[in-house]
Amino acid sequence: MDAFDEVRPAVECLDLLVPPVAAAVRDWGGSVPxxxxxxxxxDPERADTAVLVKHYGPWLLEQSANCVVVAARRAGTTTLAAxxxxxxxxxxxxxxxxxxLGARKASFAPMDTALAATGMEYGGITPIGLPADWPVLMDAAVADSPHLIIGSGSRRGKLIVPGKALAELPGAVVLAGLGG
Known part of the structure:
Protein backbone atom coordinates (compact mmCIF):
# COMPACT_ATOMS: atom_id res chain seq x y z
CA MET A 1 0.00 0.00 0.00
CA ASP A 2 3.01 2.20 -0.59
CA ALA A 3 1.16 4.25 -3.22
CA PHE A 4 -0.72 6.21 -0.57
CA ASP A 5 0.91 9.20 1.10
CA GLU A 6 -0.41 8.49 4.57
CA VAL A 7 -1.84 5.27 5.98
CA ARG A 8 -3.24 5.41 9.53
CA PRO A 9 -5.19 3.03 11.75
CA ALA A 10 -8.90 3.65 11.14
CA VAL A 11 -9.44 3.93 14.91
CA GLU A 12 -7.43 7.18 14.74
CA CYS A 13 -9.69 8.52 11.95
CA LEU A 14 -13.19 7.98 13.33
CA ASP A 15 -14.08 11.62 12.66
CA LEU A 16 -13.42 11.03 8.94
CA LEU A 17 -15.78 8.03 8.74
CA VAL A 18 -19.56 8.07 8.34
CA PRO A 19 -21.38 7.23 11.62
CA PRO A 20 -22.17 3.53 10.97
CA VAL A 21 -18.59 2.79 9.86
CA ALA A 22 -17.07 4.79 12.73
CA ALA A 23 -19.27 2.88 15.20
CA ALA A 24 -18.24 -0.49 13.72
CA VAL A 25 -14.54 0.39 13.88
CA ARG A 26 -14.85 1.81 17.40
CA ASP A 27 -16.68 -1.33 18.61
CA TRP A 28 -14.53 -3.78 16.61
CA GLY A 29 -14.39 -7.24 18.16
CA GLY A 30 -12.96 -9.59 15.56
CA SER A 31 -9.82 -11.70 15.89
CA VAL A 32 -7.98 -9.15 13.75
CA PRO A 33 -7.07 -6.16 15.96
CA ASP A 43 -9.76 12.39 -3.43
CA PRO A 44 -13.57 11.89 -3.64
CA GLU A 45 -13.26 12.19 -7.44
CA ARG A 46 -11.24 8.95 -7.34
CA ALA A 47 -13.75 6.90 -5.32
CA ASP A 48 -14.73 4.63 -8.21
CA THR A 49 -12.41 1.64 -8.62
CA ALA A 50 -11.64 2.31 -12.29
CA VAL A 51 -10.62 5.91 -11.56
CA LEU A 52 -8.60 4.89 -8.49
CA VAL A 53 -6.76 2.26 -10.54
CA LYS A 54 -6.07 4.75 -13.32
CA HIS A 55 -4.52 7.16 -10.81
CA TYR A 56 -2.55 4.76 -8.59
CA GLY A 57 -1.77 1.96 -11.04
CA PRO A 58 -3.11 -1.36 -12.33
CA TRP A 59 -1.74 -3.29 -9.34
CA LEU A 60 -4.54 -1.75 -7.30
CA LEU A 61 -7.25 -3.64 -9.19
CA GLU A 62 -5.98 -6.97 -7.83
CA GLN A 63 -5.97 -5.59 -4.28
CA SER A 64 -9.39 -3.92 -4.32
CA ALA A 65 -12.81 -5.22 -3.43
CA ASN A 66 -16.15 -3.67 -4.32
CA CYS A 67 -19.23 -3.81 -2.14
CA VAL A 68 -22.66 -3.60 -3.76
CA VAL A 69 -26.12 -3.71 -2.24
CA VAL A 70 -28.53 -6.25 -3.68
CA ALA A 71 -32.31 -6.46 -3.35
CA ALA A 72 -33.61 -10.04 -3.36
CA ARG A 73 -37.36 -10.59 -3.77
CA ARG A 74 -39.57 -13.55 -2.99
CA ALA A 75 -43.31 -13.65 -2.35
CA GLY A 76 -43.61 -9.88 -2.06
CA THR A 77 -40.79 -9.57 0.47
CA THR A 78 -37.54 -7.77 -0.31
CA THR A 79 -34.32 -8.61 1.49
CA LEU A 80 -31.28 -6.37 1.25
CA ALA A 81 -27.82 -7.92 1.27
CA ALA A 82 -24.28 -6.84 0.52
CA LEU A 101 -30.84 -15.90 -0.66
CA GLY A 102 -33.65 -18.17 -1.88
CA ALA A 103 -35.04 -15.36 -4.01
CA ARG A 104 -37.15 -15.50 -7.11
CA LYS A 105 -35.44 -12.35 -8.38
CA ALA A 106 -32.30 -10.49 -7.32
CA SER A 107 -30.89 -7.24 -8.67
CA PHE A 108 -28.76 -4.31 -7.61
CA ALA A 109 -30.74 -2.22 -5.13
CA PRO A 110 -31.79 1.23 -6.33
CA MET A 111 -29.19 3.81 -5.31
CA ASP A 112 -31.54 5.77 -3.04
CA THR A 113 -32.55 2.55 -1.25
CA ALA A 114 -28.93 1.47 -0.77
CA LEU A 115 -27.82 4.85 0.54
CA ALA A 116 -30.78 5.26 2.92
CA ALA A 117 -30.41 1.72 4.30
CA THR A 118 -26.63 1.93 4.82
CA GLY A 119 -26.11 5.56 5.85
CA MET A 120 -23.21 5.62 3.39
CA GLU A 121 -22.39 7.49 0.18
CA TYR A 122 -22.56 6.18 -3.35
CA GLY A 123 -19.09 5.07 -4.39
CA GLY A 124 -18.03 4.41 -0.82
CA ILE A 125 -20.31 1.62 0.42
CA THR A 126 -18.37 -0.79 2.59
CA PRO A 127 -19.32 -4.01 4.39
CA ILE A 128 -18.03 -2.55 7.67
CA GLY A 129 -20.90 -0.86 9.47
CA LEU A 130 -23.79 -2.41 7.55
CA PRO A 131 -26.97 -3.31 9.47
CA ALA A 132 -26.20 -6.38 11.60
CA ASP A 133 -29.11 -8.39 10.19
CA TRP A 134 -27.92 -8.13 6.59
CA PRO A 135 -26.25 -11.05 4.85
CA VAL A 136 -22.77 -10.01 3.71
CA LEU A 137 -21.97 -12.37 0.87
CA MET A 138 -18.32 -12.41 -0.12
CA ASP A 139 -16.33 -14.27 -2.68
CA ALA A 140 -13.84 -16.76 -1.23
CA ALA A 141 -11.00 -14.81 -2.91
CA VAL A 142 -11.92 -11.78 -0.78
CA ALA A 143 -11.72 -13.76 2.46
CA ASP A 144 -8.37 -15.25 1.37
CA SER A 145 -6.74 -11.90 0.55
CA PRO A 146 -4.04 -10.62 2.92
CA HIS A 147 -5.21 -7.00 2.51
CA LEU A 148 -7.87 -5.32 0.39
CA ILE A 149 -8.72 -1.73 -0.39
CA ILE A 150 -12.44 -1.15 0.17
CA GLY A 151 -14.77 1.79 0.57
CA SER A 152 -14.86 3.75 3.81
CA GLY A 153 -18.55 4.63 3.74
CA SER A 154 -17.92 7.93 1.96
CA ARG A 155 -16.39 8.90 -1.35
CA ARG A 156 -13.43 10.41 0.47
CA GLY A 157 -11.05 7.82 1.84
CA LYS A 158 -10.55 4.08 1.63
CA LEU A 159 -10.05 1.33 4.16
CA ILE A 160 -7.31 -1.29 3.88
CA VAL A 161 -8.50 -4.42 5.63
CA PRO A 162 -7.34 -8.06 5.87
CA GLY A 163 -9.71 -10.46 4.11
CA LYS A 164 -9.89 -12.49 7.33
CA ALA A 165 -11.39 -9.48 9.13
CA LEU A 166 -14.05 -9.12 6.44
CA ALA A 167 -14.94 -12.82 6.69
CA GLU A 168 -15.65 -12.30 10.42
CA LEU A 169 -18.15 -9.46 9.93
CA PRO A 170 -21.68 -9.97 11.28
CA GLY A 171 -23.72 -11.81 8.67
CA ALA A 172 -20.65 -12.72 6.59
CA VAL A 173 -21.02 -15.74 4.34
CA VAL A 174 -18.07 -16.81 2.17
CA LEU A 175 -19.23 -18.18 -1.18
CA ALA A 176 -17.06 -19.79 -3.85
CA GLY A 177 -17.83 -18.43 -7.29
CA LEU A 178 -19.62 -15.25 -6.18
CA GLY A 179 -17.26 -13.07 -8.21
CA GLY A 180 -16.85 -14.00 -11.82
Missing amino acids: ATDLLYVDT CLVLGHTRADVNGVVRRH
Whole structure:
Protein backbone atom coordinates (compact mmCIF):
# COMPACT_ATOMS: atom_id res chain seq x y z
CA MET A 1 0.00 0.00 0.00
CA ASP A 2 3.01 2.20 -0.59
CA ALA A 3 1.16 4.25 -3.22
CA PHE A 4 -0.72 6.21 -0.57
CA ASP A 5 0.91 9.20 1.10
CA GLU A 6 -0.41 8.49 4.57
CA VAL A 7 -1.84 5.27 5.98
CA ARG A 8 -3.24 5.41 9.53
CA PRO A 9 -5.19 3.03 11.75
CA ALA A 10 -8.90 3.65 11.14
CA VAL A 11 -9.44 3.93 14.91
CA GLU A 12 -7.43 7.18 14.74
CA CYS A 13 -9.69 8.52 11.95
CA LEU A 14 -13.19 7.98 13.33
CA ASP A 15 -14.08 11.62 12.66
CA LEU A 16 -13.42 11.03 8.94
CA LEU A 17 -15.78 8.03 8.74
CA VAL A 18 -19.56 8.07 8.34
CA PRO A 19 -21.38 7.23 11.62
CA PRO A 20 -22.17 3.53 10.97
CA VAL A 21 -18.59 2.79 9.86
CA ALA A 22 -17.07 4.79 12.73
CA ALA A 23 -19.27 2.88 15.20
CA ALA A 24 -18.24 -0.49 13.72
CA VAL A 25 -14.54 0.39 13.88
CA ARG A 26 -14.85 1.81 17.40
CA ASP A 27 -16.68 -1.33 18.61
CA TRP A 28 -14.53 -3.78 16.61
CA GLY A 29 -14.39 -7.24 18.16
CA GLY A 30 -12.96 -9.59 15.56
CA SER A 31 -9.82 -11.70 15.89
CA VAL A 32 -7.98 -9.15 13.75
CA PRO A 33 -7.07 -6.16 15.96
CA ALA A 34 -8.85 -2.89 15.18
CA THR A 35 -5.45 -1.29 14.65
CA ASP A 36 -5.02 -3.53 11.58
CA LEU A 37 -7.95 -1.76 9.90
CA LEU A 38 -6.27 1.09 8.06
CA TYR A 39 -7.52 4.36 6.56
CA VAL A 40 -6.12 6.31 3.64
CA ASP A 41 -7.40 9.71 2.60
CA THR A 42 -8.23 9.85 -1.10
CA ASP A 43 -9.76 12.39 -3.43
CA PRO A 44 -13.57 11.89 -3.64
CA GLU A 45 -13.26 12.19 -7.44
CA ARG A 46 -11.24 8.95 -7.34
CA ALA A 47 -13.75 6.90 -5.32
CA ASP A 48 -14.73 4.63 -8.21
CA THR A 49 -12.41 1.64 -8.62
CA ALA A 50 -11.64 2.31 -12.29
CA VAL A 51 -10.62 5.91 -11.56
CA LEU A 52 -8.60 4.89 -8.49
CA VAL A 53 -6.76 2.26 -10.54
CA LYS A 54 -6.07 4.75 -13.32
CA HIS A 55 -4.52 7.16 -10.81
CA TYR A 56 -2.55 4.76 -8.59
CA GLY A 57 -1.77 1.96 -11.04
CA PRO A 58 -3.11 -1.36 -12.33
CA TRP A 59 -1.74 -3.29 -9.34
CA LEU A 60 -4.54 -1.75 -7.30
CA LEU A 61 -7.25 -3.64 -9.19
CA GLU A 62 -5.98 -6.97 -7.83
CA GLN A 63 -5.97 -5.59 -4.28
CA SER A 64 -9.39 -3.92 -4.32
CA ALA A 65 -12.81 -5.22 -3.43
CA ASN A 66 -16.15 -3.67 -4.32
CA CYS A 67 -19.23 -3.81 -2.14
CA VAL A 68 -22.66 -3.60 -3.76
CA VAL A 69 -26.12 -3.71 -2.24
CA VAL A 70 -28.53 -6.25 -3.68
CA ALA A 71 -32.31 -6.46 -3.35
CA ALA A 72 -33.61 -10.04 -3.36
CA ARG A 73 -37.36 -10.59 -3.77
CA ARG A 74 -39.57 -13.55 -2.99
CA ALA A 75 -43.31 -13.65 -2.35
CA GLY A 76 -43.61 -9.88 -2.06
CA THR A 77 -40.79 -9.57 0.47
CA THR A 78 -37.54 -7.77 -0.31
CA THR A 79 -34.32 -8.61 1.49
CA LEU A 80 -31.28 -6.37 1.25
CA ALA A 81 -27.82 -7.92 1.27
CA ALA A 82 -24.28 -6.84 0.52
CA CYS A 83 -21.98 -8.55 -1.96
CA LEU A 84 -18.22 -8.17 -1.79
CA VAL A 85 -16.08 -9.23 -4.74
CA LEU A 86 -12.59 -8.45 -5.98
CA GLY A 87 -12.34 -5.27 -8.03
CA HIS A 88 -11.65 -7.08 -11.29
CA THR A 89 -14.73 -9.33 -10.97
CA ARG A 90 -18.51 -8.88 -10.89
CA ALA A 91 -20.96 -10.33 -8.40
CA ASP A 92 -23.08 -13.14 -9.85
CA VAL A 93 -26.34 -11.56 -8.69
CA ASN A 94 -28.70 -13.59 -10.89
CA GLY A 95 -27.05 -16.92 -10.07
CA VAL A 96 -25.07 -17.37 -6.84
CA VAL A 97 -26.69 -14.49 -4.93
CA ARG A 98 -30.27 -15.26 -5.96
CA ARG A 99 -29.90 -18.96 -5.11
CA HIS A 100 -28.15 -18.34 -1.78
CA LEU A 101 -30.84 -15.90 -0.66
CA GLY A 102 -33.65 -18.17 -1.88
CA ALA A 103 -35.04 -15.36 -4.01
CA ARG A 104 -37.15 -15.50 -7.11
CA LYS A 105 -35.44 -12.35 -8.38
CA ALA A 106 -32.30 -10.49 -7.32
CA SER A 107 -30.89 -7.24 -8.67
CA PHE A 108 -28.76 -4.31 -7.61
CA ALA A 109 -30.74 -2.22 -5.13
CA PRO A 110 -31.79 1.23 -6.33
CA MET A 111 -29.19 3.81 -5.31
CA ASP A 112 -31.54 5.77 -3.04
CA THR A 113 -32.55 2.55 -1.25
CA ALA A 114 -28.93 1.47 -0.77
CA LEU A 115 -27.82 4.85 0.54
CA ALA A 116 -30.78 5.26 2.92
CA ALA A 117 -30.41 1.72 4.30
CA THR A 118 -26.63 1.93 4.82
CA GLY A 119 -26.11 5.56 5.85
CA MET A 120 -23.21 5.62 3.39
CA GLU A 121 -22.39 7.49 0.18
CA TYR A 122 -22.56 6.18 -3.35
CA GLY A 123 -19.09 5.07 -4.39
CA GLY A 124 -18.03 4.41 -0.82
CA ILE A 125 -20.31 1.62 0.42
CA THR A 126 -18.37 -0.79 2.59
CA PRO A 127 -19.32 -4.01 4.39
CA ILE A 128 -18.03 -2.55 7.67
CA GLY A 129 -20.90 -0.86 9.47
CA LEU A 130 -23.79 -2.41 7.55
CA PRO A 131 -26.97 -3.31 9.47
CA ALA A 132 -26.20 -6.38 11.60
CA ASP A 133 -29.11 -8.39 10.19
CA TRP A 134 -27.92 -8.13 6.59
CA PRO A 135 -26.25 -11.05 4.85
CA VAL A 136 -22.77 -10.01 3.71
CA LEU A 137 -21.97 -12.37 0.87
CA MET A 138 -18.32 -12.41 -0.12
CA ASP A 139 -16.33 -14.27 -2.68
CA ALA A 140 -13.84 -16.76 -1.23
CA ALA A 141 -11.00 -14.81 -2.91
CA VAL A 142 -11.92 -11.78 -0.78
CA ALA A 143 -11.72 -13.76 2.46
CA ASP A 144 -8.37 -15.25 1.37
CA SER A 145 -6.74 -11.90 0.55
CA PRO A 146 -4.04 -10.62 2.92
CA HIS A 147 -5.21 -7.00 2.51
CA LEU A 148 -7.87 -5.32 0.39
CA ILE A 149 -8.72 -1.73 -0.39
CA ILE A 150 -12.44 -1.15 0.17
CA GLY A 151 -14.77 1.79 0.57
CA SER A 152 -14.86 3.75 3.81
CA GLY A 153 -18.55 4.63 3.74
CA SER A 154 -17.92 7.93 1.96
CA ARG A 155 -16.39 8.90 -1.35
CA ARG A 156 -13.43 10.41 0.47
CA GLY A 157 -11.05 7.82 1.84
CA LYS A 158 -10.55 4.08 1.63
CA LEU A 159 -10.05 1.33 4.16
CA ILE A 160 -7.31 -1.29 3.88
CA VAL A 161 -8.50 -4.42 5.63
CA PRO A 162 -7.34 -8.06 5.87
CA GLY A 163 -9.71 -10.46 4.11
CA LYS A 164 -9.89 -12.49 7.33
CA ALA A 165 -11.39 -9.48 9.13
CA LEU A 166 -14.05 -9.12 6.44
CA ALA A 167 -14.94 -12.82 6.69
CA GLU A 168 -15.65 -12.30 10.42
CA LEU A 169 -18.15 -9.46 9.93
CA PRO A 170 -21.68 -9.97 11.28
CA GLY A 171 -23.72 -11.81 8.67
CA ALA A 172 -20.65 -12.72 6.59
CA VAL A 173 -21.02 -15.74 4.34
CA VAL A 174 -18.07 -16.81 2.17
CA LEU A 175 -19.23 -18.18 -1.18
CA ALA A 176 -17.06 -19.79 -3.85
CA GLY A 177 -17.83 -18.43 -7.29
CA LEU A 178 -19.62 -15.25 -6.18
CA GLY A 179 -17.26 -13.07 -8.21
CA GLY A 180 -16.85 -14.00 -11.82
